[in-house]
Every structure is written in structure tokens, then in C-alpha cells.
Amino acid sequence: MPRWRWSPVARCRVISPNECHRGNVGRGRRKGAAPRRAENRQRLIDAAEQVFSEHGLDAAVDEVARVAGVGTGTLYRRFPTKYVLISELVRRILSELLAQSSSVLSAPGGDGLEEILFATGAMQASHRGCISRLWNDDERGS
Numbered sequence: 001m002p003r004w005r006w007s008p009v010a011r012c013r014v015i016s017p018n019e020c021h022r023g024n025v026g027r028g029r030r031k032g033a034a035p036r037r038a039e040n041r042q043r044l045i046d047a048a049e050q051v052f053s054e055h056g057l058d059a060a061v062d063e064v065a066r067v068a069g070v071g072t073g074t075l076y077r078r079f080p081t082k083y084v085l086i087s088e089l090v091r092r093i094l095s096e097l098l099a100q101s102s103s104v105l106s107a108p109g110g111d112g113l114e115e116i117l118f119a120t121g122a123m124q125a126s127h128r129g130c131i132s133r134l135w136n137d138d139e140r141g142s
Contacts, residue, residue: 041078043068048089053127057086093127 047068051059061082065075079085100119104112 037078040068040070040074043070044075044078044085045089045092048085049127052086052089061085089127093123097123 044064048064051064051067055063061075062072064085065072068075075085079088097120101116104115104119106112107115
């Protein structure tokens with residue numbers, strides 16, 4: 001009796017329930033898919049930051065996917081709508097601003113206020129495409 005059987009799901013011979021003779025795990029998925037998904041997500045966020053800074057929030061998501069080096073399907077699996085992508089970008093910008101604000105709290109002589117104001121200005125200048133959403137992040141897209 002053979003130790004393997006044909007799997008129509010994995011489209012190959014299955015040696016055990018979770019492994020295919022081609023090295024695929026589960027239902028035909030590659031080993032190490034989770035790190036690749038995280039890498040693609042980060043590439044999309046970096047590309048969105050670049051595209052929206054250059055072209056504003058009216059830029060097409062197809063351009064974001066092209067700059068990230070992934071297909072539009074990958075983009076839509078990670079971010080179902082353009083507004084979800086923009087909201088994630090805004091959330092990261094505000095998290096960075098919050099971290100900078102926390103770090104300057106202990107600055108002597110009130111220099112922390114000056115530092116955070118300069119940091120806020122620099123952040124707004126570097127993320128020009130998101131300024132309209134930076135202080136009012138409405139995820140509904142209106």
C-alpha cells in the first residue's frame with residue numbers, strides 16, 4: 001500500500017495531511033508565507049507613503065502596487081479599500097509623532113515644546129499627501 005495519495009486540493013501527491021511532495025504546506029501554500037505577507041504589507045505601506053507624498057491622496061492604488069512591486073490583488077488582500085490603506089499610513093504617522101512627543105517630555109526648560117513643533121512640521125512636510133487626513137482621519141472616505 002503506498003504511503004501517499006493524490007490530493008485534488010494540493011494538486012500533487014500528499015505524503016502526510018500537511019505536506020505535499022513539492023514541499024508545500026497545507027493547501028498548497030508555500031513555507032514561509034507569513035513573513036512574505038508581512039514583507040509585502042510593509043512594502044505597500046512604504047510605496048503608499050512615497051506615491052501619496054508625490055501625487056497626493058488622489059493617486060491610484062495601481063501606482064502604489066506598481067511601486068511596491070506587487071499585484072493589485074496583493075494590495076487589496078492587505079487593504080480592502082484605498083481609505084483603509086490611507087488610514088493605516090496616517091495611523092503610523094501619528095504613532096511616530098506620539099513616540100516623539102513622549103521622548104521630549106523630559107526636556108529641560110520647555111525645550112520639548114520647541115522640539116515637538118519642529119518635529120511636527122518636518123513630519124507634515126515629509127508626508128505632504130496625508131496632511132488633509134493627518135488631523136482628521138475619517139475612515140469612511142468622505
